[in-house]
Amino acid sequence: MTRWVKTLGVLIRKEWRLEWRSKELFTLLACNAVLFSVLVGAGVSSAVLDAATAEKIYPMLLWVVFMLSTTTAVTRFNEQELEGRGFEGLLLSGVSGAQMYLAKVVLMTLFFSVSFVFLALLLALSLDKEVSAILSSLCLVGIGASSALAALLTLLAAVASTSKLKGILLPIISIPVLFPVFLCGMEMTTELVLNGALAEGSPWPLVLLCAETLYLVAGINLFEMAVRE
């Protein structure tokens, strides 16, 4: 078990180094966040919505932009594995597909979480909305949803990695499957925006946890099959 966890740590460091050198995921997430926020902000402003309406639609806009931003950013996530077939080298060295998958999920969760906070602030700024009072709770919702998104997108990015149409294929196949995460995230954010905290007995954290567990189980069992020839 110790050896298994140690190997996982080595793989997470490898993922970090690869991202640090290429900065592909970071750049795409940051660019998408800015682009979509500016577009949505400008669109809502030009629609002459009053402040109260803008506040009501903030959660929905935040999650639409976040989902679009993440699903379009991960299209090249497995590119470096495919270039030199590094993943096959790891398989030959006795690394399991589950370890490779979890290492990628951890790194993707980290980047998605940072992206979510950045996006929440950026969108609040463009809609002139105050979120500092609920920021810590919003971060927790973002981390929870990010880990669920990462769990599924890591698997789907591997499935789509050999397709020439992966740029468009990935958002198309992932958005419908990610709907539970979208719904949970949006409902929890709405509760935070309207009440300042999650409603007592809110079912959404549990639904999110169930969806994430399902994605993780699928990813752990199917990732190796997806990356193998």
Added chain:
Amino acid sequence: MLEVRDVTKTFGQLSVLKRLSLSCAPGDVTLLVGANGAGKSTLLRIVAGLSRPDSGSVNRSSDRIGFLSHHLFLYGKLSVRENMRLFASVRGSQDSEQLIERLELSKVIDRPLCELSKGTQARVGIARTFLERPRLVLLDEPTSNLDEKGTALLLAEIQRRQVETDGECVTLVATHDLHRMASIATRVVVLAEGKVFVDSGSGASAEIVAQVLDRYREVNR
């Protein structure tokens, strides 16, 4: 020990391996020769466990496999040192310093793999192949990017591995470079149309190996 039994592999309508059987004893350095499309690379990938046969089985006595092919199985954005550390860490194997020195890679150890020449990349591939002290060495066209010196270093590593394992290491080499690889071969297997066409048998003498290779050259002339 390696036992390949009745392995069949098809890609779409193309049947690449047809109930191929082959067994290799410890210490065998087997040259797999055959025309393009004979099934050499497919056989090696199946033996390595990277590809699954449609039917048949592969039994290996060890899961310590060193596989070198035109894919380096390395990360281009990482330096030579980082790649070696990564693969040494996951297997918990030997320190790579001596191997790096033997393959004359010390000068490029901190450079990203993608910035190196093809020949130097191939040497790094050799280092990764032998890093984990393999008991089964699979080499797919190993000399295709190597110069004379690189080939000499590769042959030395193959022989060193045999000595280190007291002749227990099984080596399979798919190659067209018969001239350079024949010097270390103890067996030649000719593949044709997905089957074993000629087999010199285990522990063949240099003369028998040369005879089989001469016959193969004549047939393919």
